[in-house]
Structure formats: C-alpha cells, structure tokens
Amino acid sequence: MLNPSQWTEDIAAEIAAAEGIPVLTEDHWKVIRFMRKDFEERGQIPTIRRIKNAGGVPVQDLYKLFPDGPAKKAAKIAGLGKPQGCV
C-alpha cells in the first residue's frame, strides 16, 4: 500500500484474495475495522494481544481468519503496512 489514504473496502477484498482469503466475512471485517480504528487512535498497528484484549477477538479465531501470519496479513488487508513490533 503506497498511499494509505487510498484504501477502500473493495481494495481490502482484493488484497485479501491475493493473500489467499477469497471471501471476507463479517468476522474478518470486525478485525479489519478494529485495527484501522485503533491505528487512527493510537498511531500504532495493534498487536495480536491488543486485538485479543481491546478488540475482543480470541487468538484462535484470529489464526483461523488470517492463517499463517495474522498480524501481518490482517494489517496488510487493512491497508496499514507491516507491524514493527516483536509481539
């Protein structure tokens, strides 16, 4: 994502498809919307721990929704770039 302000929900669906997630369900959107809102409020991509505690999405569900790298994948689909932390 070269220009984050260009992100739209349609672009998200395209990125998701490229990442191996053909359909974004309401559960996916819950995570994506939380991540975007949290990023806007705190200026940082939320960690998996934050998505679990503040976002209310259990870790197991997160791995089912975004297999093989949920923090990175979800952040990419949400147009937020790469998470910088170690957790």
Add this chain to the structure above:
Amino acid sequence: MNTDTLKRVAPQAETTGNGKIKKVSIVVSKGTLEGIYPGLIMANGARMEGIEANLFFTFFGLDAIIKKRINKVKVATVGNPALHIPSFIGVIPGMSALVTKMMMKEMDKLDIPPVGEFLEMIKAAGAKIYACKATVEMFHLSKADFCDEVDDIINVAAFYEKSAGGQIIFT
C-alpha cells in the same frame, strides 16, 4: 563427501524452496524472567510468521509452566553483571521483586504479556508445549502441577522426533 553430494543424497526438509523456515523447536532451560522470555517471544513470533512451533521446557524452565510458579518468574539480580546492579545490592531481599516489577512495566508498555497470558496466546496460536520428562521426574512433579497449556511430558527422543525436519533453538 562434499556439501553438494551431501545435499543431493540427504536433502534437508527444513526450508521451503525460498529458504523460509517451516518448523522450530525452542528449548527453554532457564527459570529467570530474562531466561524464559526470549523463548516465548520466539515461539509466538514463529506462529505469527506461519512457522510450526514446539516449546520444550526443561530444568528451571519448568517454572514457566508450573501453575504455582507461573506468575512468580523473576529477574536474576545476583551474578547478573549485565543488569548493572552490583551483586551485593542485588542480594537484598526484595530487590529481585522490585527489578522484576520495573521490567514487567516496561514490557507491558510494549504489549508483551505476563508469562501466563503469553503461554495462553502461544497455545491458542497453535504451538505445542512440552515438559521435559527427565526434569519432571527429578523434581518429583506430575501433569497436575502444570498449567493447562502443556500438551505432554516427553523425553529427549520424542523431542527429537517432533523436531525432525525443523530447526532447534536452545535458550
């Protein structure tokens, strides 16, 4: 036998074609906060990258998975020169608890969870968690002493079987 012949005869299943690691088995052998966390962060990090992960706790690393001790993991303040506190101060009762409290506060700011919560997350992320059979027997423990996240108590042979085809990281 040179490297090329060896690679042809016994190809390693460790990595995919692009060099990505597929599986890691992480051994945690120390019971201090600074001895336990690197292993946990690496196991969690592996799962976040889609890498299969096994966590194997042995010797004093068992403190991280014993129900009674899980939330009492402390920083070593004696004989720990990198902490930059002389040992004759570090030995004062309460110093370890104080330093641990300060360090946990810094970790929380970075969203690094306490050991118990971290193990829950690592397990929920799909990692497998094991205790070392030899140490369990030595310390007269049983499965009931461990937290729910522990999958099994295994011996070193089983550890090697489970680690086959992957990388082993000793901490």
